[in-house]
Amino acid sequence: MTTETNSQDFETFSYDDKLTKMFVIATLIWGAVALFLGVWIAFELASYKLNLDLPWFTFGRLRPLHTNAAIFAFIGNAIFAGVYYSTQRLLKTRLASDLLGRIHFWGWQLIIVGAAITLPLGISSAKEYAELEWPLDILVAAIWVTFGINFFLTIQKRRERHIYVAIWFYIATIITVAVLYVVNNLAIPVSFMKSYSVFAGVQDALVQWWYGHNAVAFFLTTPFLGLMYYFIPKAINRPVYSYRLSIIHFWSLIFVYIWAGPHHLLYSTLPEWVQTLGVGFSIALWAPSWGGMINGLLTLRGAWDRVRREPILKFMATAVTFYGMSTFEGPLLSIKSVNSLAHFTDWIVGHVHSGTIGWNYMLTSGMIYFMVPKLWNTKLYSERLANIQFWSSTIGLLFYIVSMWAAGITQGLMWRAIDDTGKLVYKDFVETVDKIIPMYWLRAFGGTLVLIGFLILIYNVYKTIKNAPKDQVEEKFKALPLSAVPLDTHGGRHRKLEGLPLLFSVLAFLAILVGSVIELVPSLVSNQFIVMDARVKPYSALEVAGRDVYVREGCYTCHSQLVRPLIEDKLRYGRVSEAAEYVYDRPFQWGSRRIGPDLHRIGKKYGNIWHYRHMLNPREITPLSIMPNYPWLYKNKVKFEVLTKKLSVLAALGAPYSEEELKQAPAMAKAQAKLIIDELIADGVPEKMVNKEIIALIAYLQRLGVDMAEEKKDEVTSTK
């Protein structure tokens, strides 16, 4: 099968760099948006007034927009730019299809615009980093598959037999993100913009954090490791320190990463062994992560003087350093005793930003400074501005991380402070919030510096492109086709397999899928982990309406619904949460951060009027509260007519509603609202409020976590 190599065998080709340019520009635009949103909501936490009393400006709605914009719009476009640039060059071929590339680009931007419209409107499935509703989810999946097809077809027509390690990282990214995204977003639609997760309670939590953690692993890490293995050697013009180590890095990382998700659910009602498994794999991650980090840094060995001089290398070296730092911190935080302090605090927020800003933002900046002059065939406008950006961003990031460490540890220690008599030292939750407000100002300041740095990058790139020669022609390259390159060691037997590069992707796919499925199946299928309790009943129609308001407003961005089996949680909130209590929760709403107190035991704790007045102006009840006002809940009417449909979907998913309850859902909801308003009238609330959303929300909040408590009380009284 081998062919003699003649000079006429050489094929001439060019790269589709126009697509890369488009993604570079999209990265800059959406990066500015994502960072601006981050700064805005950081200031909202420092001063609640910035919520502006407008629904689409509240923290609960903008925080999901910030995270989605940062991950999928900013970092997503950066990944695509870097992947398209490096893949074509590493494989010595043009992209398989210019058209698929354009569909990918415009489709992705359309999704981002869709997210930017729907999330502030409160159209959200309330699962972190997966908040987009089902029509956009389908679009994401379709566009991602388009990307994948184009990518694999490009591998197929490569002129370089060896698949460089960066490509492997891209392959793992494409396959895993597709699987994760689809599984986590499985939902049954109620209407065009509302759906219920097919998973409930604990199972939903496990699927969500299996996804959530791997969004970090396979969207923010593996593609960037691929980019690191390409752009650092290219920028410094030296081979990676150890190519063998990079291969080991790849395989060990994808095998281990997929199992680490449960560390987000420590001290939850997830089975103990699943938690322990997650912790074990998380700690094991130290090895491959640091192996990769050291490999990246040592690539710069003997050239540190250039790192000092050249902004590109500065950004890249800093990025790898922060990769090392955050992958040290991650396993540390997954150790149960550390986690009991850090979970639900700002420490986690600081940790995730040392990853996203330290690793992703920095590497993206270095990559853009590297690519832009090459893509536009010109020189960078100003190295000085690049240096200013570097220092502004780095100092801003340090402000961010250090203030969040201080805030997180302070608050964590205050929550658990217990005096000699066994009582909480800081009984009022709001004391622990007020204490860290100065840290919120510092964090917002740090974030502003990062944003300013990014705006400098945009200006620098703008000037660079403006000064570029106007007549941009695609450079031509030549290389031998694969068929012309003889296989040295292997005979013709393997020849036919060369046409199947997809197999490599399948390999990564299987590794990930098998690991995930094995981990997920026991919890998904076994009722034995969730002791069903007859006392737990599905939500009433009005409570479902109220829960959907809770979901829409993004309450989970500040409130957890999980009382951990820790003494400080028990003292502050009450009875420890049990898995059985969540079986009708679609989606689960455990949350990941307590900017406000836990709400799982809020039901019946206060009277209806307390909630009524609190949602209108939290400061009337708690003067130091930083919660936004929710005046629109007192204007919007409950959509009673859709409740039959909503309950039918929930019933199809397993909630035991009777025929009567389904048919009479609107009437029954109105009857329950009447009961609530009758009580509120005594406190001076006008009767016309009966059909407003606040009443539904009160119904839901009063129901939270009471099912198993109530009947027990009854049992006690009956035995007396």
Next chain:
Amino acid sequence: MESRLEILNILIPMALFLGSFFVFLFIWATKSGQYDDLDTPSKRMLLEDEVDLKE
């Protein structure tokens, strides 16, 4: 619950099928020679847009 079982019906056969497939593929990947040369790829990638490739 219904939905859980339905998932099981898809997931378990998929896991078994893919699991065995995976073992086969892993052996194939190594045998096909992707990892025979771990020395030159890291150097060759530096050359990909050098002059000798250009027309």
